Amino acid sequence: MNFRTPASEPPIEPTQQTNPTEEAEATRTPTALVTGTNRGTGRGIAEALRDSGWNVLSLNRTLTGESWLGEIECDLADPGDIDRALAEVGERVDRLDACVLNAAVRRLHPVASLPLPELRESVAVNLMAPFHIAQSALPLVRAAGGLYVFVGSHAGTRFFEGGAAYCMTKSTLRALVEVLLLEERRNGVRAVLVSPGAIANRPGDGSPLKMSARSVGRFVEQLITRTPADIAVGEVEIRPARLDPQGALGLDRLQHV
Numbered sequence: 001m002n003f004r005t006p007a008s009e010p011p012i013e014p015t016q017q018t019n020p021t022e023e024a025e026a027t028r029t030p031t032a033l034v035t036g037t038n039r040g041t042g043r044g045i046a047e048a049l050r051d052s053g054w055n056v057l058s059l060n061r062t063l064t065g066e067s068w069l070g071e072i073e074c075d076l077a078d079p080g081d082i083d084r085a086l087a088e089v090g091e092r093v094d095r096l097d098a099c100v101l102n103a104a105v106r107r108l109h110p111v112a113s114l115p116l117p118e119l120r121e122s123v124a125v126n127l128m129a130p131f132h133i134a135q136s137a138l139p140l141v142r143a144a145g146g147l148y149v150f151v152g153s154h155a156g157t158r159f160f161e162g163g164a165a166y167c168m169t170k171s172t173l174r175a176l177v178e179v180l181l182l183e184e185r186r187n188g189v190r191a192v193l194v195s196p197g198a199i200a201n202r203p204g205d206g207s208p209l210k211m212s213a214r215s216v217g218r219f220v221e222q223l224i225t226r227t228p229a230d231i232a233v234g235e236v237e238i239r240p241a242r243l244d245p246q247g248a249l250g251l252d253r254l255q256h257v
């Protein structure tokens with residue numbers, strides 16, 4: 001028997017099995033929820049995600065009016081506001097590929113004079129709000145097999161005078177990220193703590209001894225978009241590439257601890 005294809009007919013190629021669900025998944029625009037995108041590092045993160053084709057939703061207390069930020073007004077010190085804002089997130093999207101907990105306050109006072117309202121605000125914004133948002137967003141993040149990015153700080157491990165409110169909240173955030181990662185990997189969800197050193201977060205700050213908000217934004221975007229699916233990065237510490245040549249070195253530095 002001759003099994004050759006007649007010359008008039010093209011050879012039959014093995015058909016590529018296309019799964020419509022997989023196809024839709026591959027072309028879907030991913031969405032990230034980011035807190036505090038109106039300025040500073042949060043804005044750098046939002047811009048980098050937008051530039052790589054992501055849809056951004058923002059929880060902002062101060063609104064910019066820029067539609068690409070997908071802003072939802074939210075005072076992170078107010079749990080009722082967070083509930084309302086997350087309900088709105090749920091109306092806008094049915095999954096979150098990334099949830100970036102960036103917004104924070106840095107109130108610096110010695111323990112002797114730290115006003116308790118400022119400590120309460122720090123705990124509310126830097127700790128309670130990330131927990132509250134992470135918990136409320138969990139069904140949406142699970143639906144996407146998404147990634148939580150918590151923006152920590154060197155202050156979470158390198159404590160300093162005047163830093164009680166900031167160091168305490170950033171330090172405790174580390175525990176939350178670790179527990180979340182342990183609990184949620186089985187649901188396909190990952191969590192990472194990014195702990196930066198000095199960032200030039202204010203407009204016009206071109207200090208070569210700080211990381212630009214834009215660079216930190218690009219770094220976070222790469223972490224979100226480039227980490228292979230079978231790797232969970234638990235924690236990453238980043239710092240400026242250049243060091244002050246006048247700064248204390250070696251033993252001198254230790255003598256100030």
Ligand SMILES: NC(=O)c1ccc[n+]([C@@H]2O[C@H](COP(=O)([O-])OP(=O)(O)OC[C@H]3O[C@@H](n4cnc5c(N)ncnc54)[C@H](OP(=O)(O)O)[C@@H]3O)[C@@H](O)[C@H]2O)c1
Pocket residue numbers: 035036037038039040041042059060061062074075076077101102103104105125151152153154195196197198199200201202213
């Ligand atoms: N800058 C640094 O050197 C540095 C270093 C290490 C880590 N970090 C961390 O990086 C993250 C971003 O820092 P950044 O320096 O870029 O901050 P930033 O420029 O001071 O901006 C803070 C952001 O948080 C928002 N925010 C504060 N309180 C809020 C509230 N109650 N409700 C809603 N939003 C609120 C601010 O909104 P408003 O405009 O409405 O105030 C703003 O969008 C923080 O987690 C910080 O701890 C910063």
